[in-house]
Amino acid sequence: MQARQIKIFDTTLRDGQQCPGAGMSFENNIEYAKLAAKANIDIIEVGFPSASKLDYMIVHSVAKEIVENKSSPIIAALCQLRENQIVTTVRSLEPAIKYGRARLHTYVPVDSQLMSALGDYGKNFSQIIKDVYNYIKIATQADVEVEFSPEGYSRMGEQFNFVTDLIRAAIEAGATIINCPDTIGGACKLQGREYFVEKMNDHAKIIEKEFPNKKITWSAHCHNDFGLALENSINAVIYGPATQIEGCFNGIGERAGNVSLEQSIMFLKKFGACENNKMRYYTNVKIEHLQAISDFVSINMLQRQPHWPITGENAAKHSSGGHTNAIIKNPLSYQPFDPNEIGKKISFLFGPFSGGNHAKDIIEEFGYICLEEEKACIAQFIKDFHSERRKGITDSELISTYIEYRKPIKINNFNYAKYENNNSIEVEGDFFGENKKFQFTNSKDGSVYTALYNAIVKFIPDMKIGRYFSQSIEKGVNSINRSKTMIEDQDNKTYTGIGEDFDIEISALKSLIDAANHMYIQRTYVKIN
Known part of the structure; x- marks a missing residue:
C-alpha cells in the first residue's frame, strides 16, 4: 500500500482569531506558534499583516523566531488580492524567505453572493484573472511560496470555467498550492456532482493535463456550520486530490468554526491505514503535544466544551x-x-x-x-x-x-447546661463502634475538656495533649469561637484538630474530638509503604 503524507495547515492564529472573543495578546501569539512548531505542524498561518501594525509585527516576529532551518514549519500570512497588501505581506515574511519557509496566501471570491460585495469589479472576470496573475507574480518573484484560494469554492455554481481560469492564472504565475474552501460550511456529499470534492477532482485533472511538469498541492479548508467540516475535509483527502487540510485547534474560527485539527490528525492516524483504502494516509505531527495545544487554546482563546472529542476534559x-x-x-x-x-x-x-x-x-x-x-x-x-x-x-x-x-468518634448531640458553681455537658454519639452517652461536670475538681480527654485516652492510650487555644473568629459578643487542639503520640508526632462553636467550651471539645479522630485515622487507615 502506497503512503501519502497529509500536510497540516494550522490557521488557529488567523481564522481562529477572527472568531469573536478569541483574540490573543502579542506574547500569546508567539507562544502558540512555538507550541505548534514543537508539535511539528507543517504550516502555521500566523495572521493578516495588512490589517494593522500589531498584526504585521506578530507575523514578522513569528517568522523570525520560529523559522530556524529548512525543517522548521512554513510560516504563512493571508492577504487580499491587492498589490499593496501583497507587498506588505511579503515584507512581513522576510525572516522566513531565506530559509524557503515563507508562504503568502491570497484569495478572491468565486461565489456569486460573495462577489456581489466587490461591486463592478466583481463583474469584471477578465480583470480579476489578470490581477491574480500579476499580483501572485510579485510574490513568487520575491521567492515566496504562494497559496491561492478561490473563496466560496463550494458555492461556485455555474462559474466552474471562471474558477478554472483563476486557478490556471495562479499556477502560471507560480502558485503551487490551490486551496478549495467550503467557506460557508454548506457542502455535503449528498450534493452529488455539485459536491466540492467532485469539482476538486475535475480541476485537478485539468491542471494535471495542462501543467504536467508542475507539482500542485490541493488543499481543503472546511467550515463547520452543519457539523460536516471533518467529514468534508477527510472526503477531500480520501476521495479527492487534497494532500493538505486547513483548520484550527479545538475547531475554533468564524461562525461555527473550522475543522478541528486534532480531530483530523487523530482520524488519519486511526483510519488512514484501513485495508479498504487504496492509499495509506498519515501526518508527521507529534501527537503527544495535541493536548497541550488544545489546552492553550481553551485557556487563552475560547473555552473548550467538556465533551469535545479527543481533547475535551470528559473525553477520557x-x-x-x-x-x-x-x-x-x-x-x-x-x-x-x-x-x-x-x-x-x-x-x-x-x-x-x-x-x-x-x-x-x-x-x-x-x-x-x-x-x-x-x-x-x-x-x-x-x-x-x-x-x-x-x-x-x-x-x-x-x-x-x-x-x-x-471517624471513630461521631458526636450526634451536645447538651450543655450552666449552674451556679459548675457546668454540665452531655455528649452523645458513636465512640469506637459503640453508642455512648457521657456526662461531664465542670467543677473545681476538673474541666469538661479534661474529662472528655480521659474518656478518649481509654481508646487511644498513648495520646497526650500538646497545645490548646481558642479565639474568636470575628469581633463582637456573638462571634463564633475557633479552638485548636494539638495532640501527640508516643513518637512525638503531632495531630491537629479544629472545632467551632458559639460556646468556647464546646468548640474546645470539638477540636479535641477532631484531633483524636485525625490521629486514629492516620495511624490505622494509612497504608505503610
Missing part, C-alpha cells in the same frame, strides 16, 4: 461504575485510543453511578486503606453523603467523605 473521564471497573482492568476497554498518546490521562469522576471499585481506586491512590469487603459500603456512604451532587464530586471531596466514614 469516566464515572459509570461499569466503565470504571472495566477501565481499571484495561484502560482501552472504553477508550477508542490511548489518551496517553496525545498527552492526556484517563481520569474518573465519582458520581451517583460509580461503584466500589472506583471508590477503592481513588482511596488507595491517596494512600488510604480500603478492603475488598468494605468497598461497596464505603462507596454507598459517599454517595449518600453527597446525594444532591448529581454531577459528581472531586477526588478531594471523596477523600474528605472517606475520612468522615472512618
Whole structure:
C-alpha cells in the first residue's frame, strides 16, 4: 500500500482569531506558534499583516523566531488580492524567505453572493484573472511560496470555467498550492456532482493535463456550520486530490468554526491505514503535544466544551461504575485510543453511578486503606453523603467523605447546661463502634475538656495533649469561637484538630474530638509503604 503524507495547515492564529472573543495578546501569539512548531505542524498561518501594525509585527516576529532551518514549519500570512497588501505581506515574511519557509496566501471570491460585495469589479472576470496573475507574480518573484484560494469554492455554481481560469492564472504565475474552501460550511456529499470534492477532482485533472511538469498541492479548508467540516475535509483527502487540510485547534474560527485539527490528525492516524483504502494516509505531527495545544487554546482563546472529542476534559473521564471497573482492568476497554498518546490521562469522576471499585481506586491512590469487603459500603456512604451532587464530586471531596466514614468518634448531640458553681455537658454519639452517652461536670475538681480527654485516652492510650487555644473568629459578643487542639503520640508526632462553636467550651471539645479522630485515622487507615 502506497503512503501519502497529509500536510497540516494550522490557521488557529488567523481564522481562529477572527472568531469573536478569541483574540490573543502579542506574547500569546508567539507562544502558540512555538507550541505548534514543537508539535511539528507543517504550516502555521500566523495572521493578516495588512490589517494593522500589531498584526504585521506578530507575523514578522513569528517568522523570525520560529523559522530556524529548512525543517522548521512554513510560516504563512493571508492577504487580499491587492498589490499593496501583497507587498506588505511579503515584507512581513522576510525572516522566513531565506530559509524557503515563507508562504503568502491570497484569495478572491468565486461565489456569486460573495462577489456581489466587490461591486463592478466583481463583474469584471477578465480583470480579476489578470490581477491574480500579476499580483501572485510579485510574490513568487520575491521567492515566496504562494497559496491561492478561490473563496466560496463550494458555492461556485455555474462559474466552474471562471474558477478554472483563476486557478490556471495562479499556477502560471507560480502558485503551487490551490486551496478549495467550503467557506460557508454548506457542502455535503449528498450534493452529488455539485459536491466540492467532485469539482476538486475535475480541476485537478485539468491542471494535471495542462501543467504536467508542475507539482500542485490541493488543499481543503472546511467550515463547520452543519457539523460536516471533518467529514468534508477527510472526503477531500480520501476521495479527492487534497494532500493538505486547513483548520484550527479545538475547531475554533468564524461562525461555527473550522475543522478541528486534532480531530483530523487523530482520524488519519486511526483510519488512514484501513485495508479498504487504496492509499495509506498519515501526518508527521507529534501527537503527544495535541493536548497541550488544545489546552492553550481553551485557556487563552475560547473555552473548550467538556465533551469535545479527543481533547475535551470528559473525553477520557469516566464515572459509570461499569466503565470504571472495566477501565481499571484495561484502560482501552472504553477508550477508542490511548489518551496517553496525545498527552492526556484517563481520569474518573465519582458520581451517583460509580461503584466500589472506583471508590477503592481513588482511596488507595491517596494512600488510604480500603478492603475488598468494605468497598461497596464505603462507596454507598459517599454517595449518600453527597446525594444532591448529581454531577459528581472531586477526588478531594471523596477523600474528605472517606475520612468522615472512618471517624471513630461521631458526636450526634451536645447538651450543655450552666449552674451556679459548675457546668454540665452531655455528649452523645458513636465512640469506637459503640453508642455512648457521657456526662461531664465542670467543677473545681476538673474541666469538661479534661474529662472528655480521659474518656478518649481509654481508646487511644498513648495520646497526650500538646497545645490548646481558642479565639474568636470575628469581633463582637456573638462571634463564633475557633479552638485548636494539638495532640501527640508516643513518637512525638503531632495531630491537629479544629472545632467551632458559639460556646468556647464546646468548640474546645470539638477540636479535641477532631484531633483524636485525625490521629486514629492516620495511624490505622494509612497504608505503610
